[in-house]
Structure formats: C-alpha cells, structure tokens
Amino acid sequence: MFELMAPAKVNWSLYVLDKREDGYHNILSLMHCIGLYDTLTFEHSDTIELITNMNILPEHNLVYKAAKSLQSYAEIKDGARIVLKKDIPSGAGLGGGSSDAAYALIGLNKLWGLGLDKDELKEIGSSIGSDVPFFFNCPMAIVEGRGDILTPLEMDISYPLLLVKPAIPISTVWAYERLGAKGKAQETKTELTKTMDKFNNIQLIYKALKTGDVSLLKSSAHNDFEEVVMEKYPIIKDLRRKLLNAGASMAIMSGSGSTVFGLFEDREKATNAARQFSSHWNRVVETYISS
Ligand SMILES: C[C@](O)(CO)[C@H](O)COP(=O)(O)OP(=O)(O)OC[C@H]1O[C@@H](n2ccc(N)nc2=O)[C@H](O)[C@@H]1O
Numbered sequence: 001m002f003e004l005m006a007p008a009k010v011n012w013s014l015y016v017l018d019k020r021e022d023g024y025h026n027i028l029s030l031m032h033c034i035g036l037y038d039t040l041t042f043e044h045s046d047t048i049e050l051i052t053n054m055n056i057l058p059e060h061n062l063v064y065k066a067a068k069s070l071q072s073y074a075e076i077k078d079g080a081r082i083v084l085k086k087d088i089p090s091g092a093g094l095g096g097g098s099s100d101a102a103y104a105l106i107g108l109n110k111l112w113g114l115g116l117d118k119d120e121l122k123e124i125g126s127s128i129g130s131d132v133p134f135f136f137n138c139p140m141a142i143v144e145g146r147g148d149i150l151t152p153l154e155m156d157i158s159y160p161l162l163l164v165k166p167a168i169p170i171s172t173v174w175a176y177e178r179l180g181a182k183g184k185a186q187e188t189k190t191e192l193t194k195t196m197d198k199f200n201n202i203q204l205i206y207k208a209l210k211t212g213d214v215s216l217l218k219s220s221a222h223n224d225f226e227e228v229v230m231e232k233y234p235i236i237k238d239l240r241r242k243l244l245n246a247g248a249s250m251a252i253m254s255g256s257g258s259t260v261f262g263l264f265e266d267r268e269k270a271t272n273a274a275r276q277f278s279s280h281w282n283r284v285v286e287t288y289i290s291s
C-alpha cells in the first residue's frame with residue numbers, strides 16, 4: 001500500500017480564445033500547483049474499488065474513470081482498492097477532480113507495474129478531463145489548446161496565497177456556456193494581434209513571478225471568466241474586494257470559480273487576513289517551486 005498527494009492549482013491568468021469544432025475552447029493560461037491536497041492510497045484488489053468521502057457515485061468519479069481508462073489502455077484486468085480523501089473543494093476552479101485523475105494514473109501505473117511514461121499517461125489523462133495533463137507539469141506551466149498543450153516552467157520563489165471559496169459550486173460547463181452566450185465586445189484589433197497581446201501578458205506574469213515584481217503581476221493577471229461569473233454571483237466580486245482590503249497585493253478568481261485567491265507578502269499576513277473570512281471555506285497555502 002502507498003499514498004500519493006494530489007495538489008490543487010490556481011490560474012494566474014486565463015484567456016478563453018475561440019470555440020473549436022469539437023465543442024471545446026482553446027485557452028491560454030498560466031497555471032501553478034499549490035499546497036492544498038487530496039490524498040489517494042493504493043493497494044491491490046480483484047476489482048476496481050473506490051472508497052471516498054465524496055457524495056457522488058463512485059462510477060462518476062474521475063479517479064474511477066482514470067482507473068478504467070488505464071486498465072483498457074494497458075489491456076489488463078488487474079484491480080485496485082483506492083481510497084480518496086478529498087480536501088480540495090469541488091466546483092471551486094482549483095482542478096481537484098483533474099488532479100485526482102492525474103495522480104490515480106500515476107499511482108496505478110506504479111501499482112500495476114505498467115512502466116508507462118509521462119507522455120502516455122498525459123494522453124490518457126487528456127481524454128478524462130481538459131485540466132488533467134497539466135498536473136503532470138507541476139510546479140507550473142503555460143497551458144494552451146484544450147488544456148493539452150503544455151510549456152513547463154521553472155519557479156524558484158514560493159508565494160503565500162489566501163484562498164476563499166463561497167458556498168457556490170460552479171459548473172465548468174455552465175461557465176463556458178455563459179461566456180459564449182455573452183458574445184464578444186466590439187474590438188478593433190485583429191484576432192492574431194489580440195492573441196499575441198494575451199501571450200505577451202502571460203509572459204509578463206511569469207516574469208513578474210520569477211522576479212517577485214508584484215505590481216507587474218497585479219497589472220497583468222486576468223481571468224476571462226470573472227465578468228460572467230461575478231455577474232451571476234456578486235459575492236465572488238465582494239470577496240475579491242475584501243481580499244484587497246484585507247491586505248492582498250492582488251486578488252483574482254481561479255479557473256471558472258468560485259474560489260478567489262489573494263497574494264500576501266508573507267504567510268503570517270495571509271493567516272491574519274483569513275480571520276476575516278471565517279464564514280467561508282478558506283485556506284492559506286504556498287505555491288510550488290521547482291524541486
Ligand atoms: C476552466 C479550466 O479549469 C481552466 O484551467 C479548464 O478549462 C476546465 O477544465 P476541466 O474542468 O478539466 O474541463 P472538462 O471536464 O474537460 O470539460 C467540461 C466542459 O467544459 C467545457 N470546456 C472545457 C475545457 C475547454 N478547454 N473548453 C471547454 O469548452 C466543455 O463544455 C466541457 O464539456
């Protein structure tokens with residue numbers, strides 16, 4: 001029996017580009033693994049058994065789907081008893097389900113002695129969820145395409161974040177639909193110029209994180225989902241403002257919501273600020289650095 005810790009992520013920036021023929025959207029994002037974890041334990045069994053503290057059917061769990069996909073890819077009938085202990089909230093924009101799936105693939109590859117490489121596991125992961133491949137690239141990566149084109153990045157500085165999540169689970173499907181329904185504002189720039197501006201912004205955020213330039217980070221971070229999600233759930237906007245008032249240097253929503261995170265000067269300031277958010281789920285975490 002062995003245990004793996006599946007980390008959550010935040011999006012420092014997230015642009016949703018065009019809608020593709022397969023119904024998904026191309027995105028451009030800078031994603032970063034953070035020190036908030038679900039725990040998975042693995043042991044041999046005759047069938048695939050999933051024990052978890054989530055209240056969804058095991059067959060609907062991304063961990064179960066990952067196990068089934070790996071079994072069929074490797075053409076094996078081995079089973080596993082997997083215990084999933086959730087600490088990452090669901091529908092939070094923190095990618096918890098996707099990380100669980102990625103670490104289920106890593107764990108079962110080891111348990112079953114399959115010897116598959118990271119690229120093969122990523123490929124299997126991509127059919128389970130768009131965010132799954134990213135979790136093979138902690139500490140951070142630029143994420144493009146549907147979520148399957150990754151540019152891994154190095155990081156030497158760890159940042160303390162305060163995560164705050166109101167009691168609203170947000171469906172990613174809903175958020176993408178709402179973004180589509182909203183339509184695009186009239187813009188004069190060409191699509192290519194707009195995409196280049198966005199790519200430049202992502203590079204700027206990375207540069208800001210590498211050098212600890214918080215004001216550059218603040219002016220460059222952006223999430224395309226914020227406007228549509230905050231319009232429906234103003235509490236998220238209120239929490240972002242409250243994080244800034246509580247001393248955060250910058251605050252932004254992660255993924256399709258509903259978590260907002262604030263960047264603090266140090267862990268102590270983040271922990272002090274957390275007291276103001278006691279009526280919501282909240283957590284102080286550190287961002288990952290390269291090992
Ligand atoms: C919002 C993000 O978290 C940003 O990192 C991801 O794009 C979402 O990734 P995810 O939760 O793994 O999403 P999936 O489970 O693959 O897809 C859920 C639904 O979201 C929409 N979806 C997702 C990813 C993507 N690039 N384009 C989309 O349009 C599709 O309607 C899809 O049916």
Ligand SMILES: Nc1ncnc2c1ncn2[C@@H]1O[C@H](COP(=O)(O)OP(=O)(O)OP(=O)(O)O)[C@@H](O)[C@H]1O
Binds near residue numbers: 254
């Ligand atoms: N192991 C799992 N952990 C969390 N959610 C899961 C899992 N398996 C299936 N799900 C389903 O996936 C949906 C949301 O998953 P998740 O929490 O990863 O999304 P999220 O926090 O919105 O992340 P993001 O939008 O960043 O991908 C929920 O409807 C949940 O029922």
